[in-house]
Amino acid sequence: xxxxxxxxxxxxxxxxxxxxxxxxxxxxxxxxxxxxxxxxxxxxxxxxxxxxxxxxxxxxxxxxxxxxxxxxxxxxxxxxxxxxxxxxxxxxxxxxxxxxxxxxxxxxxxxxxxxxxxxxxxxxxxxxxxxxxxxxxxxxxxxxxxxxxxxxxxxxxxxxxxxxxxxxxxxxxxxxxxxxxxxxxxxxxxxxxxxxxxxx
Amino acid sequence: xxxxxxxxxxxxxxxxxxxxxxxxxxxxxxxxxxxxxxxxxxxxxxxxxxxxxxxxxxxxxxxxxxxxxxxxxxxxxxxxxxxxxxxxxxxxxxxxxxxxxxxxxxxxxxxxxxxxxxxxxxxxxxxxxxxxxxxxxxxxxxxxxxxxxxxxxxxxxxxxxxxxxxxxxxxxxxxxxxxxxxxxxxxxxxxxxxxxxxxx
DNA sequence: CCATAACGAAACGATACGTTTCGTTATGGA
DNA sequence: TCCATAACGAAACGTATCGTTTCGTTATGG
Numbered sequence: 001x002x003x004x005x006x007x008x009x010x011x012x013x014x015x016x017x018x019x020x021x022x023x024x025x026x027x028x029x030x031x032x033x034x035x036x037x038x039x040x041x042x043x044x045x046x047x048x049x050x051x052x053x054x055x056x057x058x059x060x061x062x063x064x065x066x067x068x069x070x071x072x073x074x075x076x077x078x079x080x081x082x083x084x085x086x087x088x089x090x091x092x093x094x095x096x097x098x099x100x101x102x103x104x105x106x107x108x109x110x111x112x113x114x115x116x117x118x119x120x121x122x123x124x125x126x127x128x129x130x131x132x133x134x135x136x137x138x139x140x141x142x143x144x145x146x147x148x149x150x151x152x153x154x155x156x157x158x159x160x161x162x163x164x165x166x167x168x169x170x171x172x173x174x175x176x177x178x179x180x181x182x183x184x185x186x187x188x189x190x191x192x193x194x195x196x197x198x199x200x
Numbered sequence: 201x202x203x204x205x206x207x208x209x210x211x212x213x214x215x216x217x218x219x220x221x222x223x224x225x226x227x228x229x230x231x232x233x234x235x236x237x238x239x240x241x242x243x244x245x246x247x248x249x250x251x252x253x254x255x256x257x258x259x260x261x262x263x264x265x266x267x268x269x270x271x272x273x274x275x276x277x278x279x280x281x282x283x284x285x286x287x288x289x290x291x292x293x294x295x296x297x298x299x300x301x302x303x304x305x306x307x308x309x310x311x312x313x314x315x316x317x318x319x320x321x322x323x324x325x326x327x328x329x330x331x332x333x334x335x336x337x338x339x340x341x342x343x344x345x346x347x348x349x350x351x352x353x354x355x356x357x358x359x360x361x362x363x364x365x366x367x368x369x370x371x372x373x374x375x376x377x378x379x380x381x382x383x384x385x386x387x388x389x390x391x392x393x394x395x396x397x398x399x400x
Numbered sequence: 401c402c403a404t405a406a407c408g409a410a411a412c413g414a415t416a417c418g419t420t421t422c423g424t425t426a427t428g429g430a
Numbered sequence: 431t432c433c434a435t436a437a438c439g440a441a442a443c444g445t446a447t448c449g450t451t452t453c454g455t456t457a458t459g460g
Contacts, residue, residue: 214437216436257437258438261437
């Protein structure tokens with residue numbers, strides 16, 4: 001109860017032979033709160049279900065694995081983040097990255113993201129989820145911006161993947177070492193390098 | 201016993217009122233084998249001590265935390281990796297990175313590295329160890345190469361940190377998503393970008 | 401009206417945590 | 431030579447979490 005996510009005292013009884021969305025919402029909210037307060041180390045299904053006032057079977061009914069729950073916690077923040085789209089790729093990337101890092105800082109999402117990456121090292125299934133579902137969804141707009149830059153003739157198509165990974169790795173490194181604040185000043189110059197015109 | 205790291209059947213009894221280095225060696229070897237075969241998910245102190253034929257107190261006597269043990273497992277591989285030093289930074293980085301990725305692929309070190317990063321998301325102490333001890337040791341030679349490039353007037357000093365993080369993030373992304381094989385072709389062009397001359 | 405299914409609670413048997421207790425071993429200073 | 435000392439492996443400690451099962455309760459929807 002140290003955050004505003006106080007769960008109701010009243011028991012959430014059955015509403016009949018169908019799933020209760022209120023249970024799903026309570027669990028998501030509890031998961032968010034646990035991550036914010038305890039980080040990945042304190043994130044257990046037991047802790048989440050306790051805090052949500054839900055039974056563990058209810059948690060597993062809605063989410064098969066911890067990774068699935070983490071992904072939904074991340075998605076639930078529904079950040080109003082879009083990648084700007086001008087003719088200046090470096091500038092667009094800089095604006096987006098600064099907003100993303102703010103988002104990671106000001107919500108539990110940074111910790112959720114770190115938890116997802118950690119979870120992916122624990123289980124191959126979680127890694128597949130991260131690689132084949134989470135990342136593609138989250139990098140779609142970003143990739144489009146690189147495609148546009150190709151169409152403008154600024155960079156070559158064969159380098160899209162390489163530049164995208166340079167971009168992602170840069171943010172991953174800072175968030176995974178919990179040094180977002182220290183890396184702030186490096187964003188703009190890094191984006192200029194990542195968006196630099198292909199030579200020759 | 202599915203690797204060559206078979207542990208002795210003979211019990212390692214006390215050798216008196218002092219630590220037995222054979223126990224340390226057996227535990228390191230067992231930790232290496234567990235990581236290679238089970239990955240981070242199967243890496244527990246129980247599993248390691250069982251495999252080493254050692255008591256858990258012996259493990260904790262030599263290593264305070266799992267992160268400390270993981271760091272020693274990584275260090276024990278003592279890769280014969282050095283960063284070449286010519287006037288061509290991009291080429292030096294490419295040669296080094298390809299060797300590093302081979303090393304990560306051919307030894308349990310890739311998995312050990314992934315385990316370390318995951319462990320750092322679990323505990324703040326492990327993160328400190330990774331950030332303040334492990335990474336500085338592992339990136340010393342790398343940083344020196346960037347310094348040399350500055351001395352040659354190829355890049356500006358203020359960009360060293362930014363370029364180093366671009367470099368590290370690139371490898372982190374591929375190893376943490378278990379996609380080293382797929383990223384191989386991107387190494388050389390990425391290194392050319394990271395080592396590109398500072399403009400103006 | 402009643403078969404159905406989700407609900408919270410509690411307990412299950414495993415496994416891992418980090419620590420303690422035990423009997424055994426052999427050192428190294430008195 | 432003797433003996434306090436400390437590390438050894440083994441086993442057990444109490445606690446926590448895993449994913450599952452069992453239970454009585456609830457209220458739907460065919």
